[in-house]
Amino acid sequence: MNWLTRLIPSIGKEGDGAKTKKSKVPDGLWNNCPACEAILYQPELEKSLFVCPKCDHHLRVGAKTRLAIFLDNGDFEEFGSKLKAKNILNFKDTKTYEQRIKDAVSATGENEAIVTASGKLRGIDIIVAAFEFRFLGGSMGGVVGTKFVLAVERAISEHKPFVCFSTSGGARMQESMISLMQMAKTAAALEKLKEAKLPYISIMIDPIYGGVSASLAMLGDINIAEPGALVGFAGRRVIEQTVRVDLPDNFQKSEFLLEHGAIDMIVPRAQLRSTVARLIGKLYKNS
Amino acid sequence: MSNQFLEFEKPLADILDKIDALRGASMGDVSLLKEIQSLESEEEKLRKKIFSKLSIWQKVQVARHPKRPHISDFIPRLFNDFDELHGDRQFADDASIIGGLASFEDIPVMIVGHEKGRETSEKVKRNFGMAQPEGYRKAKRLFKLAERFSLPVITFIDTAGAYPGVEGEERGQSEAIAQNLAIMSQLKTPIIVIVTGEGGSGGALAIGVGDHIAIFEHAIYSVASPEACASIVWRSSENAPDAAEAMKVSAQELIKIGIVDEIITEPSGGAHRDYDEMASLVKKSMIDALSKLNQLSTEELLERRYQRLLRIGS
Ligand SMILES: [Zn+2]
Numbered sequence: 001m002n003w004l005t006r007l008i009p010s011i012g013k014e015g016d017g018a019k020t021k022k023s024k025v026p027d028g029l030w031n032n033c034p035a036c037e038a039i040l041y042q043p044e045l046e047k048s049l050f051v052c053p054k055c056d057h058h059l060r061v062g063a064k065t066r067l068a069i070f071l072d073n074g075d076f077e078e079f080g081s082k083l084k085a086k087n088i089l090n091f092k093d094t095k096t097y098e099q100r101i102k103d104a105v106s107a108t109g110e111n112e113a114i115v116t117a118s119g120k121l122r123g124i125d126i127i128v129a130a131f132e133f134r135f136l137g138g139s140m141g142g143v144v145g146t147k148f149v150l151a152v153e154r155a156i157s158e159h160k161p162f163v164c165f166s167t168s169g170g171a172r173m174q175e176s177m178i179s180l181m182q183m184a185k186t187a188a189a190l191e192k193l194k195e196a197k198l199p200y201i202s203i204m205i206d207p208i209y210g211g212v213s214a215s216l217a218m219l220g221d222i223n224i225a226e227p228g229a230l231v232g233f234a235g236r237r238v239i240e241q242t243v244r245v246d247l248p249d250n251f252q253k254s255e256f257l258l259e260h261g262a263i264d265m266i267v268p269r270a271q272l273r274s275t276v277a278r279l280i281g282k283l284y285k286n287s
Numbered sequence: 288m289s290n291q292f293l294e295f296e297k298p299l300a301d302i303l304d305k306i307d308a309l310r311g312a313s314m315g316d317v318s319l320l321k322e323i324q325s326l327e328s329e330e331e332k333l334r335k336k337i338f339s340k341l342s343i344w345q346k347v348q349v350a351r352h353p354k355r356p357h358i359s360d361f362i363p364r365l366f367n368d369f370d371e372l373h374g375d376r377q378f379a380d381d382a383s384i385i386g387g388l389a390s391f392e393d394i395p396v397m398i399v400g401h402e403k404g405r406e407t408s409e410k411v412k413r414n415f416g417m418a419q420p421e422g423y424r425k426a427k428r429l430f431k432l433a434e435r436f437s438l439p440v441i442t443f444i445d446t447a448g449a450y451p452g453v454e455g456e457e458r459g460q461s462e463a464i465a466q467n468l469a470i471m472s473q474l475k476t477p478i479i480v481i482v483t484g485e486g487g488s489g490g491a492l493a494i495g496v497g498d499h500i501a502i503f504e505h506a507i508y509s510v511a512s513p514e515a516c517a518s519i520v521w522r523s524s525e526n527a528p529d530a531a532e533a534m535k536v537s538a539q540e541l542i543k544i545g546i547v548d549e550i551i552t553e554p555s556g557g558a559h560r561d562y563d564e565m566a567s568l569v570k571k572s573m574i575d576a577l578s579k580l581n582q583l584s585t586e587e588l589l590e591r592r593y594q595r596l597l598r599i600g601s
Binding site (some may be wrong): 031088089091092093094100141143146172173174176178179180182183184185187188190191192205211213214215216218219232233234238239252258261264267268 | 520
């Protein structure tokens with residue numbers, strides 16, 4: 001917490017909300033880079049696609065902002081947005097699951113932790129999904145899995161390439177086994193996409209762990225990560241507690257993933273549009 | 288011996304100790320033999336009573352019981368001519384997952400399952416049943432082999448989870464698990480999954496996608512261990528019993544929401560009381576499941592497997 005956020009509590013930590021919810025309040029015009037603490041001016045930040053001009057840190061952005069900066073003219077047509085989670089297990093910890101969902105809906109304006117849409121990327125019609133990390137840590141419950149499958153099935157029926165921006169803490173504890181099975185469900189749908197000979201570009205956004213890392217995020221025909229993204233199966237803290245070793249600074253970062261063969265490339269945000277369009281252009285023949 | 292009893296099994300251990308003592312002293316004394324018999328029936332009654340109303344947290348303890356039967360106990364009781372197959376052909380042989388070819392009722396099958404190990408040295412060798420990427424990749428290799436030769440696959444799940452370590456991350460733990468989910472969802476041969484003890488997280492599911500999912504009466508299956516869930520949600524692993532209840536980890540709860548298809552009854556007092564009886568109950572379940580699945584064409588099998596996954600959570 002720094003002087004600026006203390007003075008102006010309305011500042012969103014993750015710098016979201018630029019395109020979809022035009023910031024009307026002047027309060028929200030200033031922000032801090034979480035990496036280098038530089039003071040950033042919101043309109044400048046929008047122009048740099050929420051990448052810190054001082055240190056190149058890629059700030060987190062919400063799902064809709066993500067889609068807007070990725071797709072032609074920022075246009076997309078969302079589908080499946082009405083689907084909402086139910087508390088099937090009647091899960092309750094310090095709060096009920098219903099209450100947690102309600103809080104997440106009002107904090108994000110989304111009904112779930114993933115947004116699915118169709119749009120154009122440099123003129124190519126694509127189906128695209130983006131996780132909303134601010135919605136319960138982007139965790140994957142039954143509805144997230146269902147929306148992901150809907151998107152994949154739409155890609156198949158409309159014969160379009162599929163792109164997913166993943167960012168997620170992993171499974172959603174409140175749905176326990178229902179959540180775990182979404183890993184298999186999403187992986188199964190991606191096998192169908194493969195059979196249909198349609199490309200799946202998986203774009204890894206900071207951070208991805210557990211159930212989302214160990215399913216849909218790693219299954220891209222091409223795996224791309226933004227610079228500095230943390231992606232792993234087990235979190236750093238869990239590993240440190242289990243094996244009691246000092247982990248290298250770059251552990252589980254994009255650069256580490258590239259070095260160990262888990263991803264094809266690291267692509268800065270400003271080059272994602274052109275890179276993904278080029279890759280799809282080579283893999284996909286629109287018949 | 289008595290250190291092999293769980294806290295709520297202690298009343299049973301006390302009676303069994305008495306019986307042992309009387310046996311040693313009896314030397315054919317008729318009155319003592321009668322006493323032994325009455326203690327035995329008392330133990331049986333108490334055992335049934337305790338095990339008929341275990342709390343979910345008690346089930347967690349039964350599922351992790353030090354004497355819980357493992358895949359190594361089932362293989363000789365269920366199969367003939369087991370030929371263990373080793374290695375992922377890329378990096379190593381992970382002993383936390385056992386796999387190989389065997390005969391079941393005279394038909395060749397592929398078996399894959401977690402092995403936690405029992406004695407300390409074996410536990411270490413088997414990494415307590417927590418697989419590294421090479422374990423899942425060995426499983427994947429065996430699944431593909433089974434598919435090519437149309438062998439039914441039978442998997443036995445008993446793991447706290449995939450191993451969280453530096454090397455695992457370097458070698459792509461996430462990718463190894465993800466690939467297995469993808470491949471199993473489309474594997475063109477029947478897959479029977481049996482959760483025998485602890486079904487922990489992605490490390491369990493990585494060999495757990497199939498056509499018939501059975502679970503032992505006192506086994507558990509959850510998205511994360513109760514301890515891990517508690518430290519995430521309650522911020523303290525001491526809330527593990529609360530987490531186990533909230534996640535509804537028991538077989539009885541999981542069948543209600545369609546995660547599993549069948550509960551395999553355990554012998555009175557739990558699977559650890561009678562390996563032979565447990566194995567014969569498993570055998571019956573396997574025969575039924577295989578004969579049902581054998582009636583389906585490959586297309587029907589795969590469509591059924593896919594639809595079953597789609598239903599969960601939608
Ligand atoms: Zn910066």
